[in-house]
Each structure stands twice: as structure tokens, then as C-alpha cells.
Amino acid sequence: MAKKEETIEYVKNGKRVDGRKVDELRPLKMEVGVLPNADGSAYLEWGQNKVIVGVHGPKEALPKHKQNPYKGIVRYTYRMATFSVPDRKNPRPGRREVEISKVSGEALERALFLEKFPNCAIDVYVEILDSNAGTRVAALTAASLALADAGLPMRDLVCAVGVGKAGGEIILDLNKTEEDAPDAVDIPIAIMPREEEITLLQMDGLLTKEEWDKAVKLGIQGCKQINEMQKEALKKKYAQVENPKDKKETKVK
Amino acid sequence: MKMESVIWDLKTDRILSFMKEGKRVDGRKLDELRNISIEHDISENADGSAKVKLGETEVLAGVKMILGEPYPDNPDEGTISVGAELLPLANPEFEVGPPREGAIELARVVDRGIRESKAVDFKSLCITEGEKVWIAFIDTYVTNDDGNLFDAASIAALAAMNKAKFPKLEDGKIVKGEHGEKLKMSKQPLLSTFAKIGGKIVTDPTLAEEKAMDARFSCATTDDKTLCAFQKGGSGSFKASEIDECIETAFKNAKNVRKLV
Numbered sequence: 228m229a230k231k232e233e234t235i236e237y238v239k240n241g242k243r244v245d246g247r248k249v250d251e252l253r254p255l256k257m258e259v260g261v262l263p264n265a266d267g268s269a270y271l272e273w274g275q276n277k278v279i280v281g282v283h284g285p286k287e288a289l290p291k292h293k294q295n296p297y298k299g300i301v302r303y304t305y306r307m308a309t310f311s312v313p314d315r316k317n318p319r320p321g322r323r324e325v326e327i328s329k330v331s332g333e334a335l336e337r338a339l340f341l342e343k344f345p346n347c348a349i350d351v352y353v354e355i356l357d358s359n360a361g362t363r364v365a366a367l368t369a370a371s372l373a374l375a376d377a378g379l380p381m382r383d384l385v386c387a388v389g390v391g392k393a394g395g396e397i398i399l400d401l402n403k404t405e406e407d408a409p410d411a412v413d414i415p416i417a418i419m420p421r422e423e424e425i426t427l428l429q430m431d432g433l434l435t436k437e438e439w440d441k442a443v444k445l446g447i448q449g450c451k452q453i454n455e456m457q458k459e460a461l462k463k464k465y466a467q468v469e470n471p472k473d474k475k476e477t478k479v480k
Numbered sequence: 481m482k483m484e485s486v487i488w489d490l491k492t493d494r495i496l497s498f499m500k501e502g503k504r505v506d507g508r509k510l511d512e513l514r515n516i517s518i519e520h521d522i523s524e525n526a527d528g529s530a531k532v533k534l535g536e537t538e539v540l541a542g543v544k545m546i547l548g549e550p551y552p553d554n555p556d557e558g559t560i561s562v563g564a565e566l567l568p569l570a571n572p573e574f575e576v577g578p579p580r581e582g583a584i585e586l587a588r589v590v591d592r593g594i595r596e597s598k599a600v601d602f603k604s605l606c607i608t609e610g611e612k613v614w615i616a617f618i619d620t621y622v623t624n625d626d627g628n629l630f631d632a633a634s635i636a637a638l639a640a641m642n643k644a645k646f647p648k649l650e651d652g653k654i655v656k657g658e659h660g661e662k663l664k665m666s667k668q669p670l671l672s673t674f675a676k677i678g679g680k681i682v683t684d685p686t687l688a689e690e691k692a693m694d695a696r697f698s699c700a701t702t703d704d705k706t707l708c709a710f711q712k713g714g715s716g717s718f719k720a721s722e723i724d725e726c727i728e729t730a731f732k733n734a735k736n737v738r739k740l741v
Contacts, residue, residue, distance in 0.1 A: 322584045329581045329713075336715035414710070424717035428697070430710035431596040436727060439707060443720050 237394025237408055244404050250445060252388070252400045252452060257369070257460035259376040267377025269460070271369035274402060275359035277311075278366050280373040281352045288348035299344030303332030305366055307355040327363045334367060334417045334427035335374065338381045349379070360403040361389040364415050367427065372457055376464070385426055386453040387417035390446035392432065397441045399449045412438075416446040420454045423447060484572070492692040499678040506686065511729045513684045516635065518740055520643050528644025528663065532636040535686065536626035538570075541618060541636035543644040543663070547654065548615040550606065558605020558613035562591035564620045564633060571625035571687075589711045590620065590633045590671065593700030594641070597669035597708040604664060607649070614646065616663065627687035630698050630711075634671035639741045641665055668738045669708055672730035673698040676716055681725055683733060697723065699730040 238249060247253070253274030262268035265281035272278075288294045305328040309316045332351065339349065351373065353366040364387035371385040391401050393408035406413055412432030418425050434442070491505075498505050508514070514535030523529040526542035550557055564587035566574040579587070594600070605614040618641060620633040642665055648658035675685035675693035685693060694716025700709035707727065712718065718726075 322588060325581050325584045326588050329585055330711070333713055333715050337717045341715075419717065422719075424719065425712065425723065426717045428710050428712035428718070428723065430707065431592050432708065433596065433598065433702070434707045435705055436707065439727070440724075443723070447720070 235394065235404070235408070237405060238396040238398070243398060245402060247400075249396060249398045250448070252449060253402065255453070255456055257372060257456055259372050259460055259464050265373070265377075267373045267375070267379070269369040269372035269376060271365055271372070273361065273365040273368075274400075275357055276362050276365045277356040278362065278369050279354050279356060280366065280369040282349065282370075282373040282377045282379075283352070284349040284377075285344040285347035285379075286350075288346055293348070294346040296345050298341040299339070299347040299349055301332045301336050301339065301341070301349050301351065303328045303335065303351045303353070303370070305331055305353045305355070305363065307358065307362070311355045311358045327366075330427055330429065331363060331367050331370065334387075335370060335385055337424065337426050338371065338383055338385050338419055339374065340380050340382070343380070349374070360401055360406045360413075361415075363387075364389050364417065367417050368453055368457065372460060375461055383419035383421045383424075384454055384457050385417050385419055386450045386457055387415065387427060388446055388449035388453055390414045390416060390442045390449060392434065392438060392442070397438060397445060399445050412442075414442055414446065416443070416450065418447055418450045420447075420451050488688070488691045491688045495689060495692040496678045499680055499682075502680065504682060505688070508684075510680060511683045511733070513631075513733055513737070514686075516737060516740055518635065518639050520639060526640070527647060527659065528640045528642070530636050530639035530643065532632050532639060534628060534632040534635065534684065536624060537628060537632045537687075538622070538624040539629065539632040539636040540621045540623060541633070541640040542621075543640050544617045544619070545614050545644070545647055545663075546617065547607070547612055547652075550610065550613045554602070555610040556606045557602035558607075558615055559602060560591070560595060560600055560616045560618060562587050562594065562618045562620070562637060564590065564622070564629075566622050566625070566629075570622045574622075574625070585711075585713070586629055586633060587620070589630055589698060589709065590637055592709040592711075593634055593669045593671050594618070594637060597667045597700065597702040599665050599667035599669050599702070600641075601664065601666065607652075612652065616641075616644070625687060627685050627690045628673050630673045631671050631684060634669075634700070635737060635741060638665075638668060638670060642668075642741060667702040668741065669700050669702045670734040670737055670741075671698050671700045671709070672726070672733050674726045674729070676714075676718065676722070681722055681729075683729055697726050699727055701730050701734045704731055704735060 267282040392412035393405040417427035528543035644663040645659035695714035
């Protein structure tokens with residue numbers, strides 16, 4: 228990367244470039260049931276990242292040769308809007324988006340009772356509207372909410388976070404500046420928190436085993452914080468139903 | 481239902497019943513690799529090439545160095561690019577056409593292992609800053625799929641790169657058929673892939689074991705203590721302790737493979 232960045236101190240007096248502590252998340256906002264035409268949906272803001280997710284299904288998997296007579300399939304489509312990155316992104320899906328879609332779909336399968344839906348597909352559509360490092364974990368966190376919002380039975384929510392290294396320090400939820408550090412390591416991780424099952428794990432960059440041990444602990448702890456916020460977001464939707472004052476509609480005759 | 485899937489179901493049942501006793505159908509230990517054979521320089525036109533057999537899995541890799549322009553944000557660096565082709569002759573399930581998600585994931589994971597290890601100094605690929613750099617295309621072709629294409633492609637790519645030489649340059653143009661210096665590889669990054677089957681972790685899964693697995697984990701190492709890439713795949717999950725088990729085996733196995741490439 229550019230030479231001037233080598234002078235950055237990524238952690239100084241316990242504070243990071245954006246003032247956060249090493250184990251501190253960027254601000255998050257989550258909302259479910261945002262899309263009227265989807266069976267389930269969620270909108271999530273995470274720092275500068277903005278993502279919207281819609282779920283359709285379970286429905287008959289078409290074309291027919293995609294069907295699995297034993298279990299339903301998850302089709303996850305991660306896409307970035309052309310304006311979501313500093314330079315305009317080519318709208319054609321790139322190799323990165325294809326790979327992220329594959330591993331993210333697989334990361335959700337464990338949470339769903341797919342054996343209940345043979346020959347069916349559950350389609351998850353993700354659109355990144357704005358980005359600043361960590362979009363795949365933001366998308367996955369939102370996708371899990373959208374699945375729950377669709378009323379699908381789930382073993383657990385899937386919550387995800389990025390953890391990694393910048394300037395020799397193991398830190399939670401890297402932003403773009405940290406991700407561009409000369410020694411940066413990026414580890415997106417998703418877990419089902421109840422049993423601490425890891426359903427998504429990727430890594431790139433040079434890391435020792437000891438650093439990994441530290442990173443995985445920090446990642447799981449971060450995921451659990453995210454999970455609490457997910458539960459709040461889901462409860463909030465139903466709290467509105469219970470409290471008619473929040474609703475505009477009048478009573479049905 | 482298709483005939484092939486019935487056969488895979490039967491094989492899966494057998495693998496799972498073996499796994500209950502901690503055994504594998506082919507008699508290997510859980511953390512044991514299949515036999516590896518490497519043949520270098522299989523293509524005269526390539527700038528470096530290799531054929532790797534990992535058990536019955538066979539992957540070819542070839543390096544082509546071409547001249548290109550650097551990226552504006554890294555004007556003094558060349559780059560590498562890893563491709564993967566799942567040839568239809570390698571597996572009846574592979575189809576002709578542009579790479580699908582399986583091939584894309586394979587290429588990207590092998591690429592990440594090599595790129596992130598920093599084994600190739602991208603600055604050494606620079607010819608004229610801001611104008612001309614080398615781009616090393618490392619393309620892998622799967623010619624027989626008996627599982628664990630990740631490791632086979634990773635070994636093949638590294639073996640081909642270890643033999644790669646820069647084409648000779650004259651007046652800024654490539655002289656065809658003539659070579660100069662060797663491509664310098666400061667590290668030997670290798671992937672090690674594991675499958676979780678019936679709650680147990682096995683190394684270097686065969687195709688039948690991949691059909692039976694719940695989840696897959698790959699881990700790239702550059703030496704005896706440094707990790708450089710991870711990739712989890714498949715619908716199941718891993719506990720952190722299982723990932724640790726994989727990492728430990730990865731260090732051990734990659735050390736032995738490194739002696740061969």
C-alpha cells in the first residue's frame with residue numbers, strides 16, 4: 228500500500244485510528260421487516276456499511292435439476308451496488324461476490340431445518356448500499372435476521388464479525404484504514420452463539436497460532452455482542468404489534 | 481432420482497459406519513495424506529509447469545508471465561493471478577462453460593494462500609515503475625477429481641511457480657522461447673484441507689468423503705508456525721477446538737509436502 232500509511236499507529240494509548248478500543252464494535256443499527264414484498268427482510272447499518280436483505284421462500288426450487296429430494300437449498304446472492312465503493316463497481320458480479328455468496332449461503336444452512344423443506348429453495352438476496360470493510364459479515368448478520376423475520380424455524384441465529392490484525396495488534400471489527408495496514412490480517416467469522424459453532428471462517432494475511440488463538444476469542448466475543456443486538460431487533464418488531472399505540476392502523480371491524 | 485446419487489448415498493453410509501470406529505474406507509489414518517507425486521516441466525511453452533497427483537486426484541498447473549500495466553495505487557508492483565478450470569473430463573458433474581462458484585472458490589483460495597504468504601515480492605515483478613510490470617498467471621487444470629482439489633491445486637501451483645522463469649526481454653518485448661532469471665519464491669505456502677464427517681475430522685478427503693462430509697476447512701501455512709489463509713466451506717460447522725486440531729495437522733502435513741515441491 229501507499230508509503231505514507233506505514234507511519235500510522237494503529238493502536239495508540241489503547242485507542243484505534245477512529246477512537247475505538249481494540250475490542251470495540253462500530254455503531255450498529257438493525258431493523259427487521261423492512262420490505263413488504265419479501266417473506267422476510269432486514270436492514271442493517273454497521274459503521275459506514277449499509278445493507279438490505281430480502282428472503283423469499285421456502286418455495287419450489289427451479290430449475291428442477293437444482294432440487295434436492297432430501298433437503299432444501301439455500302441460494303445466497305451477495306451483490307454490491309455500483310455506488311457502494313469509492314470507484315464505480317462494475318454491475319456484473321465479480322469473482323469475489325460469487326465466492327462470498329457461496330460461503331455465506333453455506334454459513335446459514337446449519338441454522339435452518341432444511342430437511343423439513345425437500346425440493347425447496349430459500350433465496351436470500353443481499354444488496355450492499357454503502358461499504359467500509361466488513362460487508363460480508365454485516366450482510367450475513369442481516370441475512371440471519373431476515374430468515375428469522377420470514378418465520379423460518381432456526382436452530383440459532385447466525386451472527387458474524389470481522390476480527391484481525393493491524394499494526395501488530397489483534398483488533399475487533401476492522402475498518403477500511405485498518406484493513407489496508409501493511410501487515411493487515413482479515414478474519415471474517417460467523418458463529419451460532421448457543422453452541423459456539425463456527426459456520427463461516429475465512430482468513431488472509433500472515434498470522435501465528437498464538438495470534439489466531441487471541442483473534443478467535445475476540446471474534447466469538449464480538450459475535451455474541453452482535454447476537455444480543457439481533458435479538459433486540461427481532462423483539463422490537465413484535466413489541467410494536469403488542470403496543471397498538473405505535474401502530475397507525477385502526478382496529479379492524 | 482439419478483443413478484449416481486444413489487451410489488454416493490451408499491458410499492456415504494459406508495464411510496459413516498467406518499467413521500464410527502475412527503476408520504477410513506481406504507485404510508488411511510484420519511490425519512494421513514494420500515500419496516503425492518509431482519512431475520515438473522510438463523509443458524515446454526509454459527514459463528513453469530507441473531503435474532500433481534494426490535491419490536487419484538490429478539491437477540496440472542502452468543505459469544505464464546505476461547507484460548502488463550501496474551495498478552494505479554501500486555505503481556511499482558506486478559501481480560499474480562490464479563485460475564482454476566474444472567475440466568468436464570475430470571468429473572461427469574463438471575460442465576463446459578465459464579467458471580462456476582466451485583471453480584471460482586478453488587481459484588480464489590489457492591490465490592489467497594500464495595498472495596497472502598508474500599512468497600512473491602510483487603515489487604520484484606516491476607520492470608518500469610508506473611508503466612510496465614510482470615503479471616504471473618498461474619492457471620490450474622483439474623484432469624481427474626477424486627476429492628481435495630484445493631490441496632492438489634495448491635501443490636501444483638507452488639510446484640509450477642518453483643520452476644518458473646521470467647521470459648527474456650529485449651527492447652521491452654518478450655523474446656519467445658527464451659528465458660532469463662528464475663521467479664523468486666521466498667516462502668512455500670501450502671493448503672491443507674480437512675473434512676468433518678460424522679463428527680470427526682479427516683485430512684485430505686477423497687471425492688466420496690467430500691460427498692459424505694458436513695463441512696470443510698482449509699488452512700494455508702507458509703512454514704512451521706505461520707498461517708496465511710483460511711477457508712471454511714460446506715453446510716456444517718466447526719468448534720474452535722476442531723479448528724485448532726486442523727491447524728496442528730496442517731503444520732505437520734505441509735512440512736512433509738514442502739520436501740516434495
